[in-house]
Amino acid sequence: MARIVMDDLHKVYPGGVKAVTGISLDIADGEMIVLVGPSGCGKSTLLRMVAGLETITGGTLSIGDRVVNTLEPADRDIAMVFQNYALYPHMTVYNNLAYGLRNQGVAKPEIERRVQEAAAMLQIGDYLQRKPRALSGGQRQRVAMGRALVREPSAFLFDEPLSNLDAKLRVQMRVEIRQLQKRLGTTSLYVTHDQLEALTLADRLVVLNAGQIEQVGTPMELYQRPETLFVAGFIGSPAMNMIEMAYLRDRGAAPTTLPGGTDLVGMRPDDMLLTAPAAPHLSLNGRVVLLEPAGAESHIYVSLDGNDQPITVRIPGLPTMNEGDPIPLHVPLEALHPFNTASGRRVSA
Amino acid sequence: MQTKRMTFSSRWLPYALLAPQVLITLVFFVWPASQALWQSMLREDPFGLRSTFVWFRNFERLFADPHYLAAMKTTAIFAVGTTFLAMGVSLLFAVMVNRMLRSREWYTTLLVWPYAVAPAIAGVLWWFMFNTSVGIVPYMLQGFGYDWNHRLDGTDAMILVVIAAAWKQISYNFLFFLAGLQSIPQSLIEAASIDGAGRMKRFWTIVFPLLSPTTFFLMVVNVVYAMFDTFGVIHATTEGGPARATNILVYKVFRDGFVGGNLGSSAAQSVILMAIVIVLTVIQFRWIERRVNY
């Protein structure tokens, strides 16, 4: 069990490419932190720096109360679950789990105890004598988890562990990982590019972009109050609609409550209502371009009058209008997200 | 040139791991090759007591020597003949075997084993087949009115060594042609037959062009084989004769160096051969690079 502290971490590759620039983050003991961002944002690099698989070119990293910058991966008291599982194909499941412990010189009965315990926890007890080749994707994933568990490390590192599974299994494993992590209370760092995975797993979410932290917070904080345009666009599906202030002014719909400097207004698809609410709101008119019924909810693609950019609206249930119909939209003023394009940040009052 | 994304770090271990390979390479390759270069510019007096540095005179002499030029021509004829025979026959076999489904494995097994036969043994086998007194082939040729005698007739001798050399190389070419044929998508051939192309037309307009990378690669490999790996074929049978009709370059290097004792000339010949190998290898690598890129 350990706290992980990153202090101004940098990673510059020998060619001069900067992958991580100045990341500071304090992870509490037992916390589940999810690193999320588009591909190439540096999230995997950061995780691998923590693991000791990439050298740290600047800053300090401590796990527990030790600075571990130059320690070998095996000496950092961490365990890692890899994207493609990285199981040793020539070893049985049992030996895959036991290999690291043997290298540490753990006594045989203790190895046996830990492997059996992890196997029971992950329900892989029946496969211990099989080779990875003979396992399904979900089973391999469990073995990879098991290999991390038996080490009883002070931190788990997950590198997109679910991305090779099909959609259904991914949801199931996501739930299991979260339950397991809560039960063991082990500090965890989890990398993903899937925002749904990120939102559901995280105690705190770290959004990375171009090697830097965009925003850190609980999933709800990030969803409800994105601090940058990048986070606003990245978190939430369908993505937040962005409407220029100039357009609202032309339409005479510009709310006076927004702070000065706002030139772009964000509106979540589920905040765009078809009937006017009692609360103060602004109103827009458009035309339905396409209807997308998706079961419990529907997406309506709307083209606003005098504006080419389509807007997405999310409504519960099935739509009652037809494509081509005119459609009025109402947005409560408190649901507006004011941004400034030049700074790329949220404008606060 | 790449390594892994992550590497081990050790001050001495990589050098220790490389040491055996590098040491053997230096002692038995780099040193002798540079010796050959040095000796190719020396000339020994008739008693082998003194040698003088003569710059490129050995090379000049070689290119003025009708025997050397003849050996070059012989080598060219031998290499081209062997390459065409070995490749033509194995392409035919590969195309035929590729049509088969159940019998493919059987035919492959029956065709791969000559690879295991040493060139020298291949030479002796065919030497025996063509033997003027007990061999079967001259006996049959006599039926056609041809009087076979590779001990006297240079052309006969050349045909004999070409057949022996090509025979051994068929398995190799066959395997690569078969792999090449199998990598051609069936859909292309189906598309061509929908377009109304007959079997022969499909082969010459679709299959053969798509096979050209393999063909080119095999051409280089076969030329290298014929020029350098066939020493045994010649040495165990014709010994370069009759009247130097099968005196190919590698055999001449050996003869002049070991039997003739003309070290300067032999070294110069070695240097020329090395240059040829290097050129052929570079061509081959170009091809590999291209294939990797596609």
Add this chain to the structure above:
Amino acid sequence: MVQNDRFGTFLAHLILILGVGIVVFPVYVAVIASTHAPGTFLQGVMPLLPGSHAIENYSEVIFQGRSTAGAPPIGLMLWNSFVMAMMIAVGKIAISLLSAFAIVYFRFRFRIFFFWIIFITLMLPVEVRIVPTFEVVANLNLLNTYAGLTIPLIASATATFLFRQFFMTVPEEMLEAARVDGAGPMKFFKDILLPLSVTNIAAMFVIMFIYGWNQYLWPLLITSDESYYTVVMGIQRMVTGADSEPLWHLVMATVVLAALPPILVILFMQRLFVKGLTETEK
């Protein structure tokens, strides 16, 4: 596609059977010749059916030989060939695995330089640099030794290149997982890399065993002592050693014995052989 071309298939089989017949024929003739009595060959063209002297002929070449005809017994030669083939195959694989491991899994000064030194040997067969290589071996007093027979031939880059290619395809995560599991370089090599390379090692072994067994020029130069002769080079002495017509029944028995081991290796390990052959040339 409609493959209902009965005649075409028949023709293909016919061509193949004829072709295979021609390819096999010289070996068939050799086997037949090795079963006849010496007198048979004096009566003109040789017969195409087996004779009755197989056992005498084979036991004669293996155990007695004919010293008058330049033919010492080949039992020892077969053994020498075997030793040479094994030493070359094992030696090449061992040093190549180590150097490929260094080149792929380490970054160090002069790495590229070493790579090219090794790689250049791929280009030059012994045949083109015979005289100076012979002199080196002679100066090292390695003439008429197993070491002289094998070590100079171990320095070829084919195997190094193959293993390098294979190591590059081993997933990065194997190494990373092993590092997290606390394995150092040699432990990783022994516990992970070697077991993963088993198939490639076996394929390489087949190719290199054949290469070693079939060496001709090199043993011819390096050995003058009969107790180091290998069987492939020994045949040449039987064919051209005597001025008279060779003793064909004995020569052919020797040919069969010399060709059989590598042929058996290929037939029993065809899959590995094909893999080894096609992958070294990639």
